[in-house]
Amino acid sequence: MKKLIRGLGEFKNSYFSDHQDLFIELTQGQKPRVLFITCSDSRIVPNLITQAEVGELFIIRNAGNIIPPCGAANGGEGATVEYAIHSLGIEQIVVCGHSHCGAIKGLLKLNELHEEMPLMYNWLKHTEATRRLIKENYGHLQGEELLESLWFKRLAQQGIDHADGVARRKQKALADYLDTKTAQIDQIINIQI
Numbered sequence: 001m002k003k004l005i006r007g008l009g010e011f012k013n014s015y016f017s018d019h020q021d022l023f024i025e026l027t028q029g030q031k032p033r034v035l036f037i038t039c040s041d042s043r044i045v046p047n048l049i050t051q052a053e054v055g056e057l058f059i060i061r062n063a064g065n066i067i068p069p070c071g072a073a074n075g076g077e078g079a080t081v082e083y084a085i086h087s088l089g090i091e092q093i094v095v096c097g098h099s100h101c102g103a104i105k106g107l108l109k110l111n112e113l114h115e116e117m118p119l120m121y122n123w124l125k126h127t128e129a130t131r132r133l134i135k136e137n138y139g140h141l142q143g144e145e146l147l148e149s150l151w152f153k154r155l156a157q158q159g160i161d162h163a164d165g166v167a168r169r170k171q172k173a174l175a176d177y178l179d180t181k182t183a184q185i186d187q188i189i190n191i192q193i
């Protein structure tokens, strides 16, 4: 905790003071152009990997970068998407998954989580339709290969569900795959609705 407090002081004395004009401008209101949805994983830092400035990204983070289908849950994700689209006028959505994702690994042993982590179990159940689709179509894959496939398909489906079910208006959704080892974006799906 001491390190965080020291960091806050350093931020005020360096970055904040160097960018005072930007921060003053942002007090008049935010106009982010992109809704960036990604995992809570500490290795993914949206503004760092995209080199976006303060005020450019409106961000949702949770375990597994999951957006429940519209009406399936009363959580903050749907409300935040709604706010981004209707109040901020954001037209671009980026869904960023990543390699070595603990939530995705949890999907592969979902039934075990029922006892160990019931809240996580319920959360991951929001991807059940896609999980079933992956099992039916990629059941022959094993280990890491299956993980990658599961992840990728789920993310793509989520982007579509998200754009179609929650936003309900014309926009682009991108699903990016970030490999935390190489920092390469390996797969990009551009969904034009």
Ligand SMILES: [Zn+2]
Residues within 6 Å of the ligand: 039, 040, 041, 063, 064, 065, 098, 100, 101, 102, 103, 104
């Ligand atoms: Zn993750």
